[in-house]
Amino acid sequence: MAQYTRVSGSVGLITLQSPPVNALSAAVRQGIVDLMQRALSEPEVKSVVICGQNGIFCGGADIKEFGGQMSGPPLIPMIHAIEAASKPVVAAIEGIALGGGLELALGCHYRIAHSKAKVGLPEVTLGLLPGAGGSQRLPRLIGVPAALDLITTGRHVTAAEALKFGLVDQITDHNTVNVAVKFAQRVTDQPLDARRISTYPCLCPPDVDVLFEEVMQSVRRTARGAIAPIACVQAVRAAATLPYNQGMERERELLATLFTSGQAHALQYFFFAQRAVGRWSMPSGARWDTSKPRPVHKAAVIGLGTMGRGITVALAQAGFSVVAVETQEKQLMEAKQAISGMLERGAKRRGVAPALDKINYGRNIQSVADVDLVIEAVFEDMALKKKVFQQLSAVCKPSTFLCSNTSGLDIDQLACQTRNPELVVGMHFFAPAHVMKLLEVVYGPKSSPLAVATAMQLGKKIGKVSVAVGNCRGFVGNRMLKPYLEQALFLLEEGATPEFVDQVLEEFGFAMGVFRMSDLSGLDVGWKVRMADGLAMPDSTTGQPTRLRQGRRYSPLGDLLCEQRRFGQKTGRGWYQYDKPGSQVAKPDPWLHRFLDEYRARHALVAHRIDHQEVLERCLYSMINEGFRILEDGIAAGPEDIDVIYVFGYSWPRHRGGPMFYAATVGLNKVLERLEHYYQAHPDVPSLQPCPLLRKLVASGSPPIQKWREVIKKVRSQL
């Protein structure tokens, strides 16, 4: 859909109309084609302006159309026709010009942008490349290095940056369409040949081969197995080395491979999953669209350790007034210094003033009396947290929301310490809290929809992707991590090495394998939890064999390392060895290999050959199985919630869509069959026993992931 109006007598104005972002659906493309013909055929019309309604130029191709049969006029000939037009065509860019939207603008002869507009070619983030001439026109317009940067990262650039690159001709603070119309009138008689970007030579630096080699190496290093960034480099290389038409042919070939790839499907699923988590619901029926948040003006953070500092920075940077409380004078001074440094570095990067004046520091919990919301971030200890919640409940005004930054403790027990348990929720931040995008908002049985809506909105305001989840041990993320870690340890007992397990997981696409990650986080963290749970204890205390706890197989390997004070990077020894405490370069440790051999000998375990497939299946399928249990229990409302948590919080490779999407890709029947196989081989490992929901989905013919919620609803209604 597009609308045509004649402005100032001689300018044909084409307005794209397809809310919310004027994506180039079949109807919009048809509208552009028809209205361009009309403008070119009207003798009174001397020039054309293309804009989008509601202050948004265009969000690109309509991603919803990708899954189905493409209909309507194709993008490439449509853009060529605009570029070849005999009358000047001006793009009036307000809001955004992304992907196909920017490619459309690149087909125009001139581009005028509002100063607040953003432009970019984010196709790579959807597993694609700019396939409507963008990979060929952009380097011709702004040069190879800048085009490589924009196309391989997909980043959105400001109008000011776009002007610097020469990507737009003018920026304005005024009404962009009016400015573009006036501009179009001025250029009516200008020759157009020099404005057709496809005819430009490609601007290459002298050492262009070296540049491509370096960029390709860097892209391969960071892509973690994603294919689109590599295809993007290849497409730009075609622009630099081939005539335009041949470059377009190469762009077409590369896009054809990407378009039908599993990675593109996964990334496009993930695009919609990220948006779906904002439409949260609770088992009570409360929902995002019926629960209004209450505004938060002033917040407090209690406890200024690593997490509390990061949360304080995130709040202050987003413009909240923060009361930051730490009871020990020395720790308070250290925290103040650290927080100021973080704010100053962040502000320097973003070119703004540091929000130092947003924070008031104090040692006394009384200073939070007038805040709207408190985030408690003291040490992960239930008794301590309970005490803090009792104090907060006595000190704060009755309407204050009380939130706990916990990675897995029972929110209900904390709520019970307060006068208004309905105002209590969990806010599970991930370290470093001012950087990591994920926030689990945890509702307990007493949490009100108001509290959930307020925490979700606060999360959004501080730039987090917030996911509402139910209250259980470990919530979603850490609950699923448990069987994953457990399988990794069992694999060591059975003959694998930490290096091999990590290599397989990193080849799969995780930023770090399970053992390197444990060394980074600190082995003592889990050890303390296991001790509190009565798991990490000498045999004499438990009265059970070392490798059995509470009737289940148990691996004490992590506990044994901790007993040797091998806590990971911080002590210079863990699953790997490091040059010195704090170093990040992990090296295989012969001591650990001997230790594993001795351990196996002591327990009469015969090492067998473990291959890639077994590592992946046992680590990932046991985690996915727990994901199905979480869905069955109603802790997560849908598979998208789990996938978003895993990609943003646990470095699951985005191009694999998340664990639940991955299970759907592998095939639910295959996941079920392999779990059955492993459970038969390890009947003392309950996490390998296939979850009833998985069986039900397979029995229902393994519906597509978008239909799982219907099956889950049925299963839950039968409980």
Ligand SMILES: CCCCCC/C=C/CC(=O)SCCNC(=O)CCNC(=O)[C@H](O)C(C)(C)COP(=O)(O)OP(=O)(O)OC[C@H]1O[C@@H](n2cnc3c(N)ncnc32)[C@H](O)[C@@H]1OP(=O)(O)O
């Ligand atoms: C066979 C050959 C065919 C050629 C195909 C190859 C060429 C592809 C070229 C492309 O153009 S690919 C698409 C490139 N565009 C993008 O990647 C932009 C994606 N969108 C965004 O980044 C953001 O949505 C936004 C535009 C910056 C707006 O962000 P904001 O935070 O304001 O709102 P959202 O909640 O993200 O979005 C609102 C609403 O709009 C839906 N939506 C956004 N973009 C598109 C789109 N391109 N197609 C369809 N739908 C889109 C989004 O899903 C939200 O709706 P929902 O119902 O809440 O999910």
